[in-house]
Amino acid sequence: MVTISTEKNISIEDVRGLYDSGDSALYNNNEQLLNNILSSDFCITAWSENTLVGIIRSGGDGNNKQYISEIVMHADHPSQGVGSRLLDTYLSETADVKKIYIVSHEYFRTSFSKTWLNYKGFNLIAENDDIIVYLLDREH
Template identity: 65%
Template sequence: MVIISNEKNMSRDDVVELYTSGDEELYTDYDELYQSILGSDYCITVRDENRLVGIIRSNGDGNMNQYIAEIVMHAGYPTHGIGSKLLDTYLNETADVSKIYILSHTHYRTSFAKTWLQYKGFKLLAETESIILYLLDREIKY
């Protein structure tokens, strides 16, 4: 059973298992990563039973701008809709945030990722050899 939560109820071991599930090592300092996750403004997780299988987290100025640090899905769940569940829940949680950015060095460059993010409302703002930048710009009535 898949459970989506906005609580930071994960252990360091949960984080290490998720972030090392794929072929690419995303981080080397998992203590620092774990502390960064706990300190994030927004953090949405997906669990399958007791296993952490997805996370999206962001930081920002509190109300107008949020910067998604990452969207990570467990490599053992490639076509289970985890990414969409994470992003949809995150966008609902941040409904009062007008600008949401995704800045990445390597991820979100595939045609699938670009199409998926555009389908979710993000616009590709810039792409260079080293960086790719997306923006979801929502009109919020304050």
């Protein structure tokens, strides 16, 4: 059973386990990554027993804009609805934020990701070879 948490009770071992399960080249300094996670405005985590299996985190200026820096899933937990539960919890926690951006370099380019994010309310607003940007605009 996977549980979702808004607490930042995360250790360096948790970070290593999650990030090393997939693209281990994503980060090479786990201590800095942990500091980045702990200093995020919003951080939602998914746990299977005592194992960190997913995270979504963002930073921004408070009520106007938030920038999702990561949605990371453990390689052993694909297509189990954990990502949707993380994003739904995040969107609930950020209900007062007017604009939420997702800025990525490659992870949200697949047809599945584009359809999923669109279903969750995000619109693709920019894409080129280097970057892809989605926006959830609650002002309209």
